[in-house]
Amino acid sequence: MRVANVMLMSGVGGTEQAFASYCNILPDFNHYSLAVAPKGAACISLIDKSKVKIKELNCVCSWDFVAAAKLCAILRREKIDVVILHGKRAIKIARFVAKKRKTIAVLHDKRHAKHAKSLDVLVSINKAMHAEVLEKYGKTSCARYIPNMVFCDAREVVCTSSSSKKSAERTLVIGALGRMSRDKGFQYLIDAMQILKNSGFSCKAIIGGVGKFKKHLEKTVIDKDLSGYVEFVGLVSDREEFYRSVDIVCVPSLRESFSLVVVEAMMHGKAVVSTDTDGPKEIIQHMHTGIIVRKESAKELAAAIKLLIRVDELREEIAENAVKDASEKYSRLSVGKQIHHMLESLCES
Numbered sequence: 001m002r003v004a005n006v007m008l009m010s011g012v013g014g015t016e017q018a019f020a021s022y023c024n025i026l027p028d029f030n031h032y033s034l035a036v037a038p039k040g041a042a043c044i045s046l047i048d049k050s051k052v053k054i055k056e057l058n059c060v061c062s063w064d065f066v067a068a069a070k071l072c073a074i075l076r077r078e079k080i081d082v083v084i085l086h087g088k089r090a091i092k093i094a095r096f097v098a099k100k101r102k103t104i105a106v107l108h109d110k111r112h113a114k115h116a117k118s119l120d121v122l123v124s125i126n127k128a129m130h131a132e133v134l135e136k137y138g139k140t141s142c143a144r145y146i147p148n149m150v151f152c153d154a155r156e157v158v159c160t161s162s163s164s165k166k167s168a169e170r171t172l173v174i175g176a177l178g179r180m181s182r183d184k185g186f187q188y189l190i191d192a193m194q195i196l197k198n199s200g201f202s203c204k205a206i207i208g209g210v211g212k213f214k215k216h217l218e219k220t221v222i223d224k225d226l227s228g229y230v231e232f233v234g235l236v237s238d239r240e241e242f243y244r245s246v247d248i249v250c251v252p253s254l255r256e257s258f259s260l261v262v263v264e265a266m267m268h269g270k271a272v273v274s275t276d277t278d279g280p281k282e283i284i285q286h287m288h289t290g291i292i293v294r295k296e297s298a299k300e301l302a303a304a305i306k307l308l309i310r311v312d313e314l315r316e317e318i319a320e321n322a323v324k325d326a327s328e329k330y331s332r333l334s335v336g337k338q339i340h341h342m343l344e345s346l347c348e349s
Contacts, residue, residue, distance in 0.1 A: 001343055002079055004034040006071065007086040008059040008093070012042040012210075012235075013179050014260050015108040018125075018148045019086040020046035022106070022339065025149065025332055027051040029340040034078050036071065053078075062092035072097055082343060091116045102346050106146075108257055113137060121346060125258045126279050142349075144342055147283075148258045149335035150326075152240070152267055172203045172309050175246030175270075177236060177261045178253070180211025185252035185275060190220055191298030192252075192305065193229050199302075201309055204229055206246060208236035243268035248308050248315070253277050254295050263330045266290070266322035271315045273304040283330075289322040 003026055007019035019035075020043050026033035027048075035047050039056040047054060055074050059067035075083065075097060082102045085091045091105045092115050105116035110129045116122050117137045123146050124130035130145035137143065174193075178184040186207055193205050207217075207230065214232065221230045236242045243249070249265035249272045256277035263283060265272045274280035275295035284290035291308070293300035308315045328334065 001081050001347060002032040002034070003082045003084060003343065004036055004075060004078065004080045005084045005086065006036040006057075006090045006094075007041075007043065008036075008038060008057070008067075008089040009087050010038045010041040011179070014148070014258060015087050016041070016043035017046065017260055018106065018108065018258075019043060021149050021151060021332070022084060022086070023052045024048050024151065025336040025339060028332070028336055031340075031343065034074075034080065036074060059089060059093065062089050064093070065096075068093050068096040072100075075101065082346065085116075085119075088112045088115060091119075094119060104342070104346070107133070110257065121342065123342070126282050128278050128282070129257065142346075146338045146342065147330055147335060148260055148263070149330055149332050150260060150263050150267060151332050152264060170202070172247045173245060174203060174205045174248045174250050174305060175242060175265075176205065176207045176250045176252070177239075177242065178209045178251075180209050180214040180217065182213055183254045184209075184213075185254045185295065186213075186217055187220060188296060188298045188301060189250050189252045190217065190224065190226065190230055192250075192301035193226055194224050195298060195302035196305060197226065197229050199306070201306060203305070203309060204231065205250070206231050206233055206242075208233045208242060210235045239264065240268075243270060246270065248273065248305060250301065250305070251275065251280055252295070252301060253280075256280055259283065262290070263326050266326035267330075269319045269323050271308050271318040272322065273301060273308070275301075283326075285321075285325070288318070289325045290318060 005023045023033050023035040033052045035052050035054045036057050038058050084104045085094050086106050094103050103119040104121040105119050106123045107113055113133050121142045122133050123144050124133050125148050133143045249270045251262055251274040256279045258279035262272055262280050272290035276292050286292045291304040293304050
């Protein structure tokens with residue numbers, strides 16, 4: 001089958017990473033894979049150019065008729081059977097191409113569903129979103145739940161008790177990754193680090209990512225005299241090395257439809273502390289594969305991190321459980337099969 005994935009944003013967030021994953025997995029199931037993205041988009045570097053054909057398309061807004069005409073021409077020349085759309089702009093522009101081929105909207109945000117209800121399939125990336133789509137739009141479209149996938153392989157967990165010093169004898173590192181924006185909740189992690197510092201815990205936070213909110217966060221760290229406890233490392237190009245360098249991963253988001261960071265951390269054998277946003281609270285089994293705390297609570301974040309620092313055995317057990325669970329549910333093979341089956345059933349209908 002000839003499939004095009006279309007994403008018309010230029011950032012490096014979860015939507016863009018999921019778009020790249022969809023593009024890369026299709027050839028593994030013998031589908032022709034075309035990626036359509038803006039010129040110079042950062043996510044293009046994530047696409048395997050040996051397997052996926054890339055077409056660049058700039059789109060200034062969802063009413064860009066010139067971009068719509070160019071997209072139609074690309075799809076026609078490439079003889080595309082199915083179009084998979086990522087992000088609101090791509091979903092809204094799909095009304096210009098929907099009549100001639102099958103269309104699938106991957107809903108990375110539940111607010112995008114209202115723009116996609118006329119398409120053939122709506123894919124939700126968490127179960128709560130899927131239930132809402134079924135309730136509102138189930139009669140007019142085919143709704144499916146398919147989580148996002150990660151391309152890294154599950155890592156063997158090495159017990160800290162046998163391979164390195166106990167946490168009480170060393171400085172543990174808490175890692176956090178994401179776009180530097182207010183809704184990622186990094187300000188609450190900084191507040192939690194102040195609580196840990198005042199409680200006498202030996203730990204440090206490394207925060208990776210870029211964005212406009214970074215300057216505000218850096219000022220907050222200086223104002224709270226936490227320069228030795230919180231470090232900003234900018235854009236993380238080597239995520240493997242990042243996860244190797246940390247002991248615990250914190251996801252303090254205020255809104256998260258899925259969270260690739262949670263799954264990546266689990267697959268790398270890291271204990272995760274996350275807020276109770278839609279995606280993470282479905283991915284994590286509390287106190288079994290991670291710890292869930294209330295969002296906007298630095299106190300609960302600090303308490304969870306304290307527990308993992310104090311109890312090495314709990315941290316190791318959670319990490320071991322997380323690797324197994326994430327590799328079973330969110331690996332490229334597991335999720336790739338679901339995407340392949342969706343495409344087969346769509347073309348049979």
